[in-house]
Amino acid sequence: xxxxxxxxxxxxxxxxxxxxxxxNYSSSVPPYLFWYVQYPNQGLQLLLKYTTGATxxxxxxxxxxxxxxxxxxFHLTKPSAHMSDAAEYFCAVSRSGGSYIPTFGRGTSLIVxx
Amino acid sequence: xxxxxxxxxxxxxxxxxxxxxxxxxxxxHLYFYWYRQILGQKVEFLVSFYNNEISEKSxxxxxxxxxxxxxxxxxxxxxxSTKLEDSAMYFCASSVPGLMNTEAFxxxxxxxxxx
Numbered sequence: 001x002x003x004x005x006x007x008x009x010x011x012x013x014x015x016x017x018x019x020x021x022x023x024n025y026s027s028s029v030p031p032y033l034f035w036y037v038q039y040p041n042q043g044l045q046l047l048l049k050y051t052t053g054a055t056x057x058x059x060x061x062x063x064x065x066x067x068x069x070x071x072x073x074f075h076l077t078k079p080s081a082h083m084s085d086a087a088e089y090f091c092a093v094s095r096s097g098g099s100y101i102p103t104f105g106r107g108t109s110l111i112v113x114x
Numbered sequence: 115x116x117x118x119x120x121x122x123x124x125x126x127x128x129x130x131x132x133x134x135x136x137x138x139x140x141x142x143h144l145y146f147y148w149y150r151q152i153l154g155q156k157v158e159f160l161v162s163f164y165n166n167e168i169s170e171k172s173x174x175x176x177x178x179x180x181x182x183x184x185x186x187x188x189x190x191x192x193x194x195s196t197k198l199e200d201s202a203m204y205f206c207a208s209s210v211p212g213l214m215n216t217e218a219f220x221x222x223x224x225x226x227x228x229x
Contacts, residue, residue, distance in 0.1 A: 032216045034217055036220070043120075043223050044157070044207075044220035049216065051216050090157060094216065101147065101159060101162050101170060102218055105156065106155070106156040
């Protein structure tokens with residue numbers, strides 16, 4: 001079984017501040033991990049993913065995430081928030097070697113203040 | 115860039131009516147999925163489809179739901195007799211298995227409103 005917990009349904013930051021969105025996963029096999037972003041009235045867009053290899057992965061729009069096996073975490077960060085980053089962010093896990101069905105967390109709404 | 119397309123973008127239906135949500139997955143993909151997102155809640159897996167049959171389904175995917183790939187391009191989700199609680203955003207996704215191609219690509223979603 002696999003699951004994802006996203007801490008904080010809402011995160012509020014000022015423009016230019018660090019963004020940190022938390023994700024912890026549970027998986028019985030080595031996981032594949034993903035962050036998706038959903039802008040208002042749009043679909044889910046892949047930000048970045050971890051499969052194997054380097055544990056620090058870089059994605060689009062300046063986001064990155066680090067896979068920490070010991071902490072079962074895959075937190076998403078961005079050094080400096082931009083107004084256009086305001087969106088819903090979803091962490092997802094899928095099992096390796098399987099059918100890649102992603103299981104999503106509840107999502108975190110990122111609010112960026114000017 | 116190839117993308118998953120869904121139609122319609124918004125569907126309003128009367129309770130008890132049948133609805134069909136349509137999706138065109140990315141052409142070389144082999145796995146197809148339906149997810150739903152009730153307003154304010156998480157994105158929930160409904161069903162996956164591979165090699166012309168359901169490969170996995172969740173508890174949500176009961177006898178009210180069915181999926182079909184009627185031709186080489188479309189992938190549909192049918193809700194036989196809609197209920198108020200079926201109101202949600204429905205996302206179609208597709209993927210192709212492989213070490214470098216592990217993510218699912220999602221469509222823009224169909225917002226279903228049951229009145």
